[in-house]
Amino acid sequence: MKITITTIALSVLLSGVSFSQEIERPRLAERLAERETTKKQAVVKIGLIKRGLDRRGVNRPRRVQKPEISDELQAQKDAVKDLQKALQAEINEKVNELGKDANREVIKATVESFKENNQDRIEELRQDQASIREELEANRPEKPVRPELNDELKAKVNALQTKRDKMRDANKVLRENLKEASKEDRKEMIIAYREENKAKHQEIKTQAQEVKEEIRSLVETEATRTSDL
Structure with missing residues (x-):
């Protein structure tokens, strides 16, 4: 079975680590276009509802403001993002080297091999992500x-x-x-x-x-x- 790969998601095999995924499938472009159209329609509808409430003098609820992120936490988030991009680029390169005719079994074996060779970096990424989540949770304001x-x-x-x-x-x-x-x-x-x-x-x-x-x-x-x- 032929699979055309532009980007493969490590998140499928690396539990707890978030990466993007772009695997071409039949009608993918059409589905994405339909989804984008649906989003635009939803935005227009929400706007009409909000204007209607304003005309009727109804005070719309406001979301609780997100807490400001410290420079240290922002730097940590940026570092995590950079490491994610680096790992993603490296695994993409490995998979692309397999060629367009590579099947799922070969791709999976390549990703597993990459995991074994980069366990330290992946574990570092997981720990940093967990630390960021804990910090954000601790600074989250109480709900009214x-x-x-x-x-x-x-x-x-x-x-x-x-x-x-x-x-x-x-x-x-x-x-x-x-x-x-x-x-x-x-x-x-x-x-x-x-x-x-x-x-x-x-x-x-x-x-x-x-x-x-x-x-x-x-x-x-x-x-x-x-x-x-």
């Missing part, structure tokens, strides 16, 4: 305390969740029934399910929006989010 919902809102949230659970169970039953049904029967079952539950879906959607608005007006501050649902 989210106000408790009142009993009325809690009841509405619970009732909404119950309806969602029932819909989830009904969907699960449908999937089980579809497994043993014929192609024609599956089509009819899906149509019947959609017609039977269309009103329930809309009811859940409407109630969810109403509850979110109540939560937002009651408990949302500059440091909290409406994510109770």
